[in-house]
Amino acid sequence: MSDNTTDATHEAPTRRDTIKYGAALATGTALAGCSELVGQEEDVGPETTEKESYSVSMEPMGSVAFDQVPERWIAYDGGYADMAVALGQADGLAGIGGADRYYTYVYDELPGVTVDRDVLEQYPEVRTKEEFYELESDVHLYDPQMLVNWFDWNDGDVEEIASNVAPFVGNLIFRRSDEWHDYRYYTLYEAFEKVAAVFQQQARYEAFSELHTEFMTAIRERLPPVADRPDVFLTFEGADEPEAFSPYRLTDAGTSKKQWRDLGVHDALAGTDVDNLSTTNRGKLDYENVLEVDPDVILVRGHERKSATEFRDTVLEYMQSHPVGSELTAVQNGRVYRGGYLNQGPIHNFFLTERAAKQLFPDEFGDVTGDERLFDRQAVADIINGREINE
Template sequence: MASDDETRTGPTRRAFVTYGGAVAGAGFLAGCTSSGSGGDAATPTESSSGSYSVSMEPVGTVAFDSVPERWAAYDGGYADMAVALGHGDGLTGVGGADRYYTYVYDELPGMGVDRSRIEANPEVRSKEQFYALDSDIHLYDPQMLVNWFDWDQADVDEVASNVAPFVGNLIFRRSDEWHDYPYYTLYEAFEKVAAVFQEQERYRAFERLHDEFIADVQSRLPPAEDRPEVFLTYEGTTEPETFSPYRLDDGGTSKKQWRDLGVTDALAETDIENLSTTNRGELDYENLLEIDPEVILIRGHERKSPTEFRDTVLAYMRDHPAGSELTAVQNGRVYRGGYLYQGPIHNLFLTERAAQQLYPDEFGGVTDDVQLFDRQRVADIAAGDV
């Protein structure tokens, strides 16, 4: 980042710190420099004074004088990471609260987030909001602000210098042309956030739990030739007529559970492009009939129960003259498709649900009282019992 020497007037609880080589009022947290690649650093660099730094693309290296207390996140995935690390109380606001699904915490003993803070600041996207919230760290990819919300680099530099730095990388999909810097897997990004909050032990405990859970589920999967061909799409209405396509092979974190479950992408042998900032193409029922997937996974209905989804979306497709011809519709294999933004806790629940949607004979149905991972263990780790 370029240096920005503008400082806030009046007293501040933050100390003066280094930002891009200049001294500025970015304070409680040191600012960021644009020089380091950031993509390789898995752990923070510490100094004898107790300060430390974390490197993550696209910002580079961010130096901290102490652990951040107040934080804002653009999406539910990064918010979930902070909650998993035991820092839910520091939440100040979310950039896209409509896609931060906190109801999963209700299944975890003693866990939860303050919904009033989210509802008070559900779309933190303007410079004025960043100033007003006065967070200590912004878990945002600043290039997302530039490309989605018409910021420019000067705006990013100003907020990073005068309020707090950015740490984040848009990882839920990998199909945006403007994202020309390295991506991270879910747990690579989670490790960076753990370094920001100095919660490496909690991170490692989650990593162990995740790896054991995935290994157990994968050991019970049917042979590859017996796994279903699926079509993942977005359509938020209860009377769908067109469908935005997702390709499972683009590596984004929003499709992690489907890749872990070894499904075949119904679009694999087609030239249909993944939904992105520039590609907003949609498929109609005639297009879907040409593909005719065994399973259809529809996003945009995560606040519906499985029964509500079947009674609305699937019921409409069954009554549709073309939709009713689809194999997945005839077999009742149309399900909710999971979150766009998922963090480590979300991912455990979504993987469990996906396994039950795709392989109910092995894992139980989504409405059965079958749990594939230990809820108490998740709550214990978030509480610091690692």
């Protein structure tokens, strides 16, 4: 984005100019990523002062100070939006950077949990400075370096919006294969804890963390020995009649693979020189390439608007009729499934882990097209709605 998009009308104070922001945002080094800060100790929660102000520290922005708790927010992706919803902040949603990858239908299974679809439809791709000014949010749950590297912003643009509208708090965490991301990464729950500090909702975070630990403990107690777990090929291909596949590596510690790592499955591409999909790596594998590794299970991303049955009736059916694809062990055994979201937050993760357990271990957890539930929907909803932490 060029600097000529700024005009004089943007110089006036915005709606919430009583919220003050940390001085770290004013420096170019903080905006550029501060790779030299990687590994240094940082605050995981708020620093409260006598004036009830507090600060939250998260790379690449550094320390960001707030004089009051943000009410109105936007997030770039569904992962950070899901974090805010989990913290009881759904009413403050003002827009999103990519509505097409924010899967809100999971909330339909949680009593009393909703998001305003009209807001998402009105502001489905908030990526320009003009939109940030228009929305006048109190906090932007974006990694600003993503805006710089994907959408032609520069550090001056980031500083302008942080100073004139609201700060950025976020870190691109769904994968770890982008060369420009030379600063600290966070796990899903580490990032969630930062967002909880922003909204001063630490009790909800703790309740979610405890419930997640209990859920994973119950799942892991039922898993087969490591040697008996399948080799999995995770890929992206949005076509109903796939001919080539963009590879993901399960060894990449991004949050989009959390459920597969938690279930301890094996990466079918282990020992190969195939790299993870990233900004710079857009290579694809054809059926012959996939046949060389012949995975036990194939997980295909790009079909999250389909049900499990709809996916099997389109993508799997096509692969079963393909002259080479039909030779794959996973295809012959009907073990080709939807691969889950790129951007998942803590609510999504409960659903995706349940789905993954059923995909990979149906004899233990039930078929993926079945109705068996592995976690308590009401317990999740109670935390979001404040019942579990207020009673």
